[in-house]
Amino acid sequence: MNDEDLALLISRVGLKDRDAFSRLYRASSPKLFGVCLRMLKDRAEAEEALQEVYVKIWARADGFVPAATSAAGWLQAIARNQAIDRLRARKPVADVLDEAYDLPDSTADPEACAVAAGERRRIDACLDELAPDRADAVRRAYIEGASYQELADHFAVPLNTMRTWLRRSLLTLRECLER
Amino acid sequence: MTDKNSDEPGAEGAEGGNVRRDELVAGEYVLGILSLDDRRKVEARMATDRRFAATVRRWQTNLSGLDDAYQPVTPPRHLRRKIERRAFGAPRPASARPSLWNSLVFWRGFAFASLAVAAVLGGMAALSGQAARPLLAPTLSAEMTVTGTGVDLIAAYHAASGRLLVRPVAARNEGAKSLELWLVEGGHAPRSLGVLPETGEGGLVVPADLRRSLSAGAILAVSIEPPGGSPTGKATGPIIAQGPVARMP
Numbered sequence: 119m120n121d122e123d124l125a126l127l128i129s130r131v132g133l134k135d136r137d138a139f140s141r142l143y144r145a146s147s148p149k150l151f152g153v154c155l156r157m158l159k160d161r162a163e164a165e166e167a168l169q170e171v172y173v174k175i176w177a178r179a180d181g182f183v184p185a186a187t188s189a190a191g192w193l194q195a196i197a198r199n200q201a202i203d204r205l206r207a208r209k210p211v212a213d214v215l216d217e218a219y220d221l222p223d224s225t226a227d228p229e230a231c232a233v234a235a236g237e238r239r240r241i242d243a244c245l246d247e248l249a250p251d252r253a254d255a256v257r258r259a260y261i262e263g264a265s266y267q268e269l270a271d272h273f274a275v276p277l278n279t280m281r282t283w284l285r286r287s288l289l290t291l292r293e294c295l296e297r
Numbered sequence: 298m299t300d301k302n303s304d305e306p307g308a309e310g311a312e313g314g315n316v317r318r319d320e321l322v323a324g325e326y327v328l329g330i331l332s333l334d335d336r337r338k339v340e341a342r343m344a345t346d347r348r349f350a351a352t353v354r355r356w357q358t359n360l361s362g363l364d365d366a367y368q369p370v371t372p373p374r375h376l377r378r379k380i381e382r383r384a385f386g387a388p389r390p391a392s393a394r395p396s397l398w399n400s401l402v403f404w405r406g407f408a409f410a411s412l413a414v415a416a417v418l419g420g421m422a423a424l425s426g427q428a429a430r431p432l433l434a435p436t437l438s439a440e441m442t443v444t445g446t447g448v449d450l451i452a453a454y455h456a457a458s459g460r461l462l463v464r465p466v467a468a469r470n471e472g473a474k475s476l477e478l479w480l481v482e483g484g485h486a487p488r489s490l491g492v493l494p495e496t497g498e499g500g501l502v503v504p505a506d507l508r509r510s511l512s513a514g515a516i517l518a519v520s521i522e523p524p525g526g527s528p529t530g531k532a533t534g535p536i537i538a539q540g541p542v543a544r545m546p
Contacts (some may be wrong), residue, residue: 136381136385139381139384140377140381143377143380147371147372147376147377148369148370148371148372149367149369151369151370151371151372152367152368152369152370153364153367155370156366156367156368165372165373165376168372168376168380169376169379169380169383172380172384173380173383173384176384176385177384183475183524187354187357187358188358188361190361190364191357191358191361191364194361194364194367195327195357195361198329199329199336202329202336203333203336205329206331206332206333206336207333210332210333211331211332212332213332213334213335214325214331214332214335215322215331215334215335215338215339240359240362241359241360241361241362241363242362256328257363257366259328259329259330260327260328260329260360260363261363261366261367263329264330265330266330284325284328284330285321285324285325288320288321288324288325288328289317289320289321291324291359292320292324295359
């Protein structure tokens with residue numbers, strides 16, 4: 119099913135169309151179950167997470183904006199977020215949004231509105247610009263839901279070093295993706 | 298507290314610190330690396346700060362290329378029934394107040410000349426003043442194409458409640474767009490009533506200072522704008538629909 123068809127189905131689900139919900143489930147659940155399994159690495163928990171994911175999809179489909187994100191990306195973000203929430207609840211990690219990080223009003227940044235469409239495939243090329251271990255850390259964080267501590271352990275570096283790795287990597291990626 | 302982030306990685310860059318920090322927080326959020334509390338803070342901010350939400354969405358799109366790593370696995374059969382029971386059994390959210398999109402004034406006002414809405418208008422007499430009701434599966438639906446614009450509207454009609462819901466689907470052409478609703482009244486330049494699809498069920502809440510102006514004789518118009526709405530406060534894209542507002546009989 120292409121992304122446009124998927125977008126149309128989600129829009130219909132936003133109108134509380136149960137039949138569309140069933141079709142959306144058939145079309146998307148293997149991928150989203152794959153996300154839950156890969157991140158949670160526990161079948162029972164992945165099944166529980168998948169239920170939560172689709173209950174959220176049903177509740178939130180009316181907020182789906184086809185223009186803003188791809189349909190597949192929107193669905194996968196819901197699945198990843200659900201799995202990450204479960205991972206973080208299972209094994210809490212340190213808060214980092216302290217006062218210095220704390221959420222002030224954003225200053226005007228016209229680039230924040232820049233459309234990301236078309237940039238999507240460039241992530242692989244941009245990851246290649248990072249040192250291999252840092253690109254690997256980014257992938258492990260995103261795909262497996264690894265925490266800073268788990269990454270620090272895996273790469274045998276101090277926690278703060280890992281934070282700096284990932285944050286610098288994010289800035290490099292952003293710069294690369296905007297070129 | 299003011300200087301606490303001067304040792305933040307990359308803080309020496311040319312950009313403002315807030316923008317830089319927003320980028321990092323949004324990126325860390327999408328990466329999934331934040332704690333549960335921090336994730337809730339980010340989500341609360343997204344709900345109130347549209348620009349920040351757009352930054353998160355951009356990271357989501359940018360990193361979504363990595364989703365290819367997830368191998369599809371068919372879930373066990375019994376899950377679907379459980380999910381449907383949980384989803385459909387839930388009480389309807391409180392957001393079901395009647396919105397502009399469901400209002401007859403709105404539909405009368407619009408001259409969607411090329412839209413095949415006549416077929417569903419008959420069901421709308423029952424709409425006036427309805428409060429939230431449980432929604433059953435729609436009994437009728439329509440996909441409407443606004444000629445020459447790449448914009449589609451989809452409609453679903455729920456016979457049991459008489460509710461007709463309509464949402465724009467502005468994604469047919471390549472490139473992202475939003476649909477923005479404008480109020481033209483009393484010789485003023487068009488004033489934005491908001492971006493259409495982002496508030497659920499195609500509805501939006503008219504800003505308090507514009508409510509007096511939204512009266513019979515005013516004109517409503519819809520334009521195609523960049524995602525999130527016109528960056529200038531004036532309509533920048535083509536006007537795809539417009540029409541006068543009339544009082545309901």
